[in-house]
Amino acid sequence: MPGDIGAKLDPYMQPLFDNLAVIRHHYDERDPAAQRIQEMLDSEKLLITRWPTFRGRSLHRAYLIVDEAQNLTPHEVKTIITRAGDRTKVVFTGDIQQIDHPYLDSLSNGLSYLISRMTGQPIYAHITLEKGERFRTGGFGERFALANCALRTVCRLPWGAPCSP
Secondary structure (H helix, E strand, C coil), X not given: CCCCHHHHHHHHHHHHHHHHHHHHCCCCCCCHHHHHHHXXXXXXXXXXXXXXXXXXXXXXXXXXXXXXXXXXXXXXXXXXXXXXXXXXXXXXXXXXXXXXXXXXXXXXXXXXXXXXXXXXXXXXXXXXXXXXXXXXXXHHHHHHHHHXXXXXXXXXXXXXXXXXX
């Protein structure tokens, strides 16, 4: 695939850039806060990338936010954690009810694995949010997904397992 790493990753990272744009739109473009966001991107103090680019690296004095961690395998979570160096903080976010990976479920995904292995460790904290804020149109998508899921429950894979949403 031609192009630099940015050109290759941009399509996959677009949701994160979209969220960053939402944050920027809260400020007037001349506001120092809006300019600071762009400065941090330009200087790579704010770096948005896919996790495989971390292999072989040690990240010191960094703050990593790993979004959609429910779609990572336990091995992928371990790979990310082992990249954390001195004074690095790692935050995993995700919703185990929204797994898109065909071979993971609410118990086998990396986020659930992390929670089960790290609970009780002095360097670990876990927060479960009970409610999230959404745009009104998000509810329509959720109702569609539930209706679609109900239709899929009659589906069976060749080896007899039910199709998962």
